Amino acid sequence: MKTLLLAACAAASLGVAAVAAAPAIPAYVTAAVADKGRADDTVDDARRHLAEVVAFSGVKSGDKVVDLIPGSGYFTKVFSKIVGPKGHVFMIWPNEYAKEAQPDPIKNQGLARTGYPNTSVILQPGAAFETPEPVDLVFTVQNYHDYPDKFMGKLDPVTFSKQVYKALKPGGVFLVVDHTAEAGSGLRDTDTLHRIDPAIVKKEVEEAGFKFEGESKALKNPGDDLKKVVFDKAIRGHTDQFIYKFRKPK
Numbered sequence: 001m002k003t004l005l006l007a008a009c010a011a012a013s014l015g016v017a018a019v020a021a022a023p024a025i026p027a028y029v030t031a032a033v034a035d036k037g038r039a040d041d042t043v044d045d046a047r048r049h050l051a052e053v054v055a056f057s058g059v060k061s062g063d064k065v066v067d068l069i070p071g072s073g074y075f076t077k078v079f080s081k082i083v084g085p086k087g088h089v090f091m092i093w094p095n096e097y098a099k100e101a102q103p104d105p106i107k108n109q110g111l112a113r114t115g116y117p118n119t120s121v122i123l124q125p126g127a128a129f130e131t132p133e134p135v136d137l138v139f140t141v142q143n144y145h146d147y148p149d150k151f152m153g154k155l156d157p158v159t160f161s162k163q164v165y166k167a168l169k170p171g172g173v174f175l176v177v178d179h180t181a182e183a184g185s186g187l188r189d190t191d192t193l194h195r196i197d198p199a200i201v202k203k204e205v206e207e208a209g210f211k212f213e214g215e216s217k218a219l220k221n222p223g224d225d226l227k228k229v230v231f232d233k234a235i236r237g238h239t240d241q242f243i244y245k246f247r248k249p250k
Contacts, residue, residue: 024055025051025052025055026055028060028061028082029054029055029078029082031081032054032077032078032079032080032081033045033050033051033054033078035081035115037114037115037116038077038078041072041074041077044074047237047238048074049219050074050075050078052216052218053177053216053218053219053243054075054079054082056175056216056245057137057139057173057175057245058137058245059079059082059083059136059137059139060082061084061086061087062083062084063082063083063135063136063137064088064090064133064134064135065079065083065087065088065090065135065136065138066089066131067089067090067092067139068092068140068143069092069140069141069146070091070092070108072108073091073108073119075141076089076091076108076111076119077116080111080116080118080119081116083118085118087118088118089118089119089120090120090122090135091105091119091120091121091122092121092122092129092131093105093121093122093123094123094124094125094126095123095125095126096125096126096151096152096153097126097146097151097152100151105121106121126147126153126155127153127155127159128163129160129163129164129167130166130167134167134169135167135168135169135172136168136169136173137168137172137173137174137175138168138173138175140174140175140176141177141178142177142178142241143178144157144176144196144201145179145190145195145196146190147160148190149190149191150191157201157204158204158207158208161205161207161210162208162209164208165208165209165210168248169248170248170249170250171248171249172247172248173213173245173246173247173248174210174245174247174248175245176242176243176246177219177241177242177243177244178195178196178198178241179193179195179196179239180195180196180197180198180224180226180239180240181196181198181226182197182226183197183199184197184199185197186200187200193228193229193230194229194230194231195226195230195239198244201244202244205246209248209249210246210247210248211246211247211248211249212245212246213246213247214245215242215243215245218243219240219242219243220240220242221238221239221241222240224238224240226240
């Protein structure tokens with residue numbers, strides 16, 4: 001998701017990983033995806049497996065959700081319609097990311113005036129993730145790998161995950177989607193290829209206290225050799241991605 005900046009791994013390394021069966025798509029997710037306010041977004045829905053990813057998160061009516069580094073609000077709009085008037089979606093931008101992002105994160109505030117009144121934008125230091133109230137879901141797509149990089153201040157991902165843990169309600173979910181790096185590469189490729197080894201993500205998030213609940217294969221692409229920068233025209237938009245679901249124990 002570092003596409004927003006400057007204008008814009010493998011199961012073997014995990015041992016026996018839990019692979020969640022593809023959930024049936026609830027009617028309320030289908031309805032949210034079909035929202036007319038998303039007309040300009042729908043061209044990417046099939047490629048990004050939008051409905052499957054949202055369903056896997058387990059988001060439901062009344063939930064409080066963080067869409068971390070939300071871009072144009074692609075997922076925010078869907079979450080907004082699902083959680084409804086009793087829920088809320090916090091669009092959180094680390095200051096370090098926001099100052100270089102295109103479009104300007106402040107434009108996200110316009111969603112509240114265009115059919116998504118239960119949304120709000122929060123800008124905060126990357127090293128100080130927090131939420132105004134306990135939340136049910138923290139959702140991050142293609143940006144976990146950015147946290148240890150120089151432009152973010154080389155933040156400690158475990159410290160970040162502990163902050164997410166604190167922000168979540170007991171039983172809350174931390175869903176991480178990111179570009180897959182080669183097994184055993186750790187953090188080697190985060191600032192060059194913009195990829196991260198799923199094994200290091202699992203290790204770091206579990207170290208923060210989360211329980212690994214499983215993964216979705218919706219965004220797997222065996223044709224990705226994991227060696228190209230994610231912006232390479234040969235693979236951009238079709239990288240192999242992992243979707244990991246972690247839960248804060250009740």
